[in-house]
Amino acid sequence: MRSMEDPPHGDTREGRQAVARRVGAYLTKAATAAGFDVRQRAGGRAQLAVLLDVSLTTVSRTLEGKTLPMPSQLTSWASVLGLDHQQLLFESGLIPSESDPDAPNADVASPTLTPEAAMDAWEITDPKIRTMLAGNIRQARELQQETDAADRGATARG
Structure with missing residues (x-):
């Protein structure tokens, strides 16, 4: 859990809050939808604390918007609440959606860049995050192939 008193370099306290x-x-909305009564x-909240393996205080401060979960805890939140990890990141506003015009968009250095090489370049070292990201990349490539095949089929018919 990160305190609001010491924002990381470059962030304003108000922005982090x-x-x-x-x-x-x-x-809170996701926990309620998953069947947890998170009212004080x-x-x-106590059930979530046990399932997330964090303190009741951590859960309460997170749900009340006083602190952010650590990145390593986000996977646990997603799992316990039955959420897609990437969806949690986008919908909670932790990372901008791809349609966000202000989202940073760094070009990939090579069209043959492997997911592992990209994760190394981005300094992503946590095994769980690497596994999740590699799975998302694999899924994105499959979806792109399906979209391309559908586009080719539509062009051939039209």
Whole structure:
């Protein structure tokens, strides 16, 4: 859990607080939809704390928008709440969606760049994150191939 008192270099405290509030609101909604009663003293927060292997205080402060979960905890939140990890990141506002015109868009250095080489270049070292990202890349490539095949079929028919 990260405190709002010491924002990381380059972030404003107000900006981090806004993100924490968005994430808290999103996770509260997702937890409620997953069947957890997250009102104070209702028991759902304690259940989440056990399932997430974090303290009740951590869960409460996260849901109340006072702190952000650590990146390593986001996978646990997604798993416990039955969410797609990438969807959690986009919908909570932790990372911009691809349609966001202000989203950074760094070009890939080579069309034959492997996912592993890209993750190395981006300094992604956590095995769980690497596995998730490699799976997302694989899924994106399959979807692109399906889209390309459908486009070729539409062009041939039209």
